[in-house]
Amino acid sequence: MKRLDTRNPGFEADFASLLTAREEQGQEVHKPVAEILAAVRQKGDATLCALTEKFDRLPLTPAQLAFTADEIAAACTQVSPELMAALDVAATRIESFHKAQMPSDIRYTDDVGMTLGLRWIALDAVGLYVPGGKAAYPSSVLMNAIPARVAGVQRLAMCVPTPDGIINPLVLAAAHRAGVTEIYRVGGAQAVGAMAFGTQTIRPVDRIVGPGNAFVAEAKRQVFGHVGIDSIAGPSDVVVISDSATDPRLIALDLLAQAEHDELAQATLITPDAAFADKVTEAVTTELKTLTRTTIASASWERNGAVLVTKDLEEAITLANRLAPEHLELMVDDPEALFAKVRHAGAVFLGRFCPEAVGDYVGGPNHVLPTSRTARFASGLSVFDFMKRTTFLAGGPDALRRIGPAGVALAQAEGLEAHALSISARLDALVQTTPNA
Ligand SMILES: NC(=O)c1ccc[n+]([C@@H]2O[C@H](COP(=O)([O-])OP(=O)(O)OC[C@H]3O[C@@H](n4cnc5c(N)ncnc54)[C@H](O)[C@@H]3O)[C@@H](O)[C@H]2O)c1
Ligand SMILES: N[C@H](CO)Cc1c[nH]c[nH+]1
Ligand SMILES: [Zn+2]
Numbered sequence: 368m369k370r371l372d373t374r375n376p377g378f379e380a381d382f383a384s385l386l387t388a389r390e391e392q393g394q395e396v397h398k399p400v401a402e403i404l405a406a407v408r409q410k411g412d413a414t415l416c417a418l419t420e421k422f423d424r425l426p427l428t429p430a431q432l433a434f435t436a437d438e439i440a441a442a443c444t445q446v447s448p449e450l451m452a453a454l455d456v457a458a459t460r461i462e463s464f465h466k467a468q469m470p471s472d473i474r475y476t477d478d479v480g481m482t483l484g485l486r487w488i489a490l491d492a493v494g495l496y497v498p499g500g501k502a503a504y505p506s507s508v509l510m511n512a513i514p515a516r517v518a519g520v521q522r523l524a525m526c527v528p529t530p531d532g533i534i535n536p537l538v539l540a541a542a543h544r545a546g547v548t549e550i551y552r553v554g555g556a557q558a559v560g561a562m563a564f565g566t567q568t569i570r571p572v573d574r575i576v577g578p579g580n581a582f583v584a585e586a587k588r589q590v591f592g593h594v595g596i597d598s599i600a601g602p603s604d605v606v607v608i609s610d611s612a613t614d615p616r617l618i619a620l621d622l623l624a625q626a627e628h629d630e631l632a633q634a635t636l637i638t639p640d641a642a643f644a645d646k647v648t649e650a651v652t653t654e655l656k657t658l659t660r661t662t663i664a665s666a667s668w669e670r671n672g673a674v675l676v677t678k679d680l681e682e683a684i685t686l687a688n689r690l691a692p693e694h695l696e697l698m699v700d701d702p703e704a705l706f707a708k709v710r711h712a713g714a715v716f717l718g719r720f721c722p723e724a725v726g727d728y729v730g731g732p733n734h735v736l737p738t739s740r741t742a743r744f745a746s747g748l749s750v751f752d753f754m755k756r757t758t759f760l761a762g763g764p765d766a767l768r769r770i771g772p773a774g775v776a777l778a779q780a781e782g783l784e785a786h787a788l789s790i791s792a793r794l795d796a797l798v799q800t801t802p803n804a
Pocket of ligand 3: 603624625628724727
């Protein structure tokens with residue numbers, strides 16, 4: 368864990384290394400991921416089976432890649448009614464938030480008489496990546512699939528790793544609840560490659576969405592262009608801005624809630640109170656001893672954790688914007704005042720009783736969010752990731768007479784003769800057919 372104080376002379380250099388640390392750790396996966404993607408592209412199912420045996424310790428034949436309808440139905444019967452009810456609370460809230468996002472088409476006729484517009488059209492086929500290496504993520508099934516369904520996507524293909532052949536039944540129950548029936552027991556970069564390029568068993572999709580570890584995030588980066596992707600939703604990160612009025616244990620738990628995802632996760636506290644920073648650091652050490660996932664959380668905290676002490680809350684928000692976190696918690700008396708100054712964050716959690724973990728499960732907004740500072744330019748998963756826009760223009764002779772000459776002039780200025788003629792030939796035809804025009 369790095370402890371930095373903005374009043375210390377070396378602060379800027381240390382902060383700069385905090386900004387780039389995880390990007391550098393990510394470089395290590397570029398080559399292995401490129402090799403996996405090339406092998407999937409070349410050998411399809413054979414590579415999927417070989418890598419599933421290698422990384423998930425599960426020997427498979429191609430015929431066993433997909434879960435059967437019976438396996439999905441059997442999993443649903445293994446989930447307790449209480450957990451099914453919890454799944455339903457989450458699904459209902461996620462669905463209503465994403466329904467509220469649905470955009471409207473645009474269509475209007477302008478002053479020259481042209482009808483212009485934009486139509487939203489759902490994608491045909493989408494690949495949903497659901498992580499499963501170090502934890503099971505039924506919540507990510509809902510976060511991926513529900514907005515896709517709301518947007519109107521016809522085909523949803525889901526990939527999830529099953530380490531040692533084990534699948535948490537709640538993952539399949541969540542898929543069933545969200546209407547996903549095409550599910551493959553494949554994870555990592557090979558799953559992304561299969562959905563991007565297709566194999567003998569898995570048909571290719573148009574866009575791949577969903578969170579995952581550094582291998583999954585890098586694979587999405589590398590297949591982008593061949594297919595669409597949502598964002599780089601890699602190892603989780605959180606920045607907590609807190610004043611000294613919050614219980615230090617609660618802040619420690621919020622930091623550890625992200626640290627326990629992955630050794631590459633990053634949890635950062637920013638506070639203007641040095642004594643409070645000490646208390647939270649102590650509480651992290653105490654709580655770490657009680658967690659079952661202590662090995663992962665300790666590694667994340669040791670390697671990427673940070674505690675920043677600032678002059679005031681104003682400076683805290685400036686640093687948070689520079690960190691552009693996936694999640695930003697504002698655990699202060701007046702969170703709305705700070706929120707007004709937030710420029711870069713995937714999702715913001717306002718108030719001491721609204722921890723990030725609520726957003727992971729039952730808040731409603733999506734928990735698939737841009738990590739590693741990509742919130743500077745990217746947003747969390749939404750219905751927009753499952754749709755595209757087609758614009759249209761419809762015009763008659765009157766409109767062409769009004770705007771055509773400007774088009775001809777610009778085409779000639781660009782030296783594109785056929786463009787100019789495409790318009791001017793029509794203008795000429797109009798003059799000939801209506802001599803008094
Ligand atoms: N940003 C978000 O929105 C969000 C949401 C949920 C989870 N997450 C993140 O998702 C990640 C889940 O990670 P996970 O590991 O539990 O599951 P995962 O499914 O992402 O990764 C498991 C797969 O990684 C591959 N893999 C592991 N080691 C490898 C190696 N050495 N070489 C090649 N491939 C290898 C294997 O194929 C394995 O099946 C965490 O980092 C978590 O923080 C992010
Ligand atoms: N915090 C993760 C996003 O970074 C999402 C998640 C799912 N389950 C628990 N947490
Ligand atoms: Zn989480």
